[in-house]
Amino acid sequence: MKRFLHIIGLSVLVAHSMVYTCTLRDGISGDLPTGSSQPFAINFAPDSSLLVTGNDGSDDASTFAVIGTAPFTGQSYGLSGGMGPFSAAFSPDGSYYVAGNQATGDITVFQVDGVTLTNAQRHTIPSSPRAMAYAPDGSFFATASFSSNDITLHALIDDELFTSPSYALPGGSTQPLSIAISPDGSLVATANFASGNVTIAPVVSGALGDRTSYPMPGGASGASGVAFSPDGSFLAVSNLGSNTITIFTVTDGTLTNGIAYPLAGGYLAPNSVAFNSDGSYVIVSTIGGTHGVVVLEMDSSGVLSNEVGYPLPGGSSNPQQVAFAPDNSVVATANFDTADVTFFPTSNCSIPTPPAGSSETSSESETVDSSALRLHGSVCGIFLR
Numbered sequence: 130m131k132r133f134l135h136i137i138g139l140s141v142l143v144a145h146s147m148v149y150t151c152t153l154r155d156g157i158s159g160d161l162p163t164g165s166s167q168p169f170a171i172n173f174a175p176d177s178s179l180l181v182t183g184n185d186g187s188d189d190a191s192t193f194a195v196i197g198t199a200p201f202t203g204q205s206y207g208l209s210g211g212m213g214p215f216s217a218a219f220s221p222d223g224s225y226y227v228a229g230n231q232a233t234g235d236i237t238v239f240q241v242d243g244v245t246l247t248n249a250q251r252h253t254i255p256s257s258p259r260a261m262a263y264a265p266d267g268s269f270f271a272t273a274s275f276s277s278n279d280i281t282l283h284a285l286i287d288d289e290l291f292t293s294p295s296y297a298l299p300g301g302s303t304q305p306l307s308i309a310i311s312p313d314g315s316l317v318a319t320a321n322f323a324s325g326n327v328t329i330a331p332v333v334s335g336a337l338g339d340r341t342s343y344p345m346p347g348g349a350s351g352a353s354g355v356a357f358s359p360d361g362s363f364l365a366v367s368n369l370g371s372n373t374i375t376i377f378t379v380t381d382g383t384l385t386n387g388i389a390y391p392l393a394g395g396y397l398a399p400n401s402v403a404f405n406s407d408g409s410y411v412i413v414s415t416i417g418g419t420h421g422v423v424v425l426e427m428d429s430s431g432v433l434s435n436e437v438g439y440p441l442p443g444g445s446s447n448p449q450q451v452a453f454a455p456d457n458s459v460v461a462t463a464n465f466d467t468a469d470v471t472f473f474p475t476s477n478c479s480i481p482t483p484p485a486g487s488s489e490t491s492s493e494s495e496t497v498d499s500s501a502l503r504l505h506g507s508v509c510g511i512f513l514r
Contacts, residue, residue: 151478159200168463183214198474229258354402
């Protein structure tokens with residue numbers, strides 16, 4: 130197969146559509162540490178070796194060491210008085226883990242030391258955070274407030290937090306449940322649950338520009354999750370109220386060509402959405418019908434196909450946020466009702482890059498050993514006033 134693809138000159142994308150079918154193996158659930166409950170937020174460290182959940186029921190964050198493709202329960206860390214960690218994010222260099230505490234209207238910043246969270250510092254911010262995302266270059270992170278319908282930008286520079294004023298969503302856009310930042314850091318997007326639309330805004334010199342909201346096509350409702358594709362060309366939105374995933378094309382800071390794709394096979398109420406690292410697959414967690422995850426292939430035009438659902442293992446239920454490990458070796462969900470996380474080991478969920486100097490396209494994709502990865506990236510500070 131490798132020689133054939135090389136001779137006829139097929140592109141990597143075509144090879145992917147023929148060979149690289151992303152599949153998940155049976156899920157493995159791991160309990161939260163004793164005393165922790167109702168996990169909601171879920172995030173992998175940039176090197177895929179650590180997973181952390183934000184737990185609404187116990188107001189703490191729990192760590193899991195990722196060894197191979199299995200979760201090993203670590204310990205839980207209090208939020209220095211913060212409550213309701215519905216959102217969180219790692220800085221791209223892996224040095225910080227930030228929890229957004231909706232109930233107390235603040236954030237807790239941890240330093241990360243291997244698989245340990247240390248030096249928790251709690252900071253008051255202008256609006257109560259429901260959603261959070263870090264810019265890929267580490268220069269800032271953004272929060273969205275479900276209660277005040279606005280967005281705030283923040284920067285961590287030498288352990289000091291700088292925060293912007295809050296920027297209101299356009300009139301009629303309400304209850305943002307999730308937020309995403311484009312790969313180049315130039316755009317911020319929110320999925321607005323009550324209004325059933327998505328808001329997008331440019332980031333200019335550390336400030337948020339004019340915000341524009343776009344309706345969901347085809348009567349889709351209950352926008353709950355949002356994610357940019359890794360190349361920034363598309364925006365995916367999960368619509369909890371209408372059992373659909375919407376894909377928009379992103380062109381010069383605007384959204385066009387929104388298409389809604391209904392879920393099938395008994396998997397209902399898509400709650401959270403994520404891309405794999407090369408944008409060839411979209412995954413959602415589902416909290417209606419069969420509780421689990423659904424994987425869909427996405428082609429270079431943003432068209433979704435080949436939907437496959439995977440149920441949570443017996444005893445686990447109500448998956449909230451879903452995450453692809455950065456090395457694509459595993460998919461994880463935070464299961465609110467059962468105080469556990471589920472790991473789905475993956476096969477062929479990314480297009481392998483040929484070795485330097487190689488002219489052939491590999492026909493196989495191996496699971497990456499997380500111990501071979503290294504942290505990279507740096508925090509490029511912008512001062513927000």
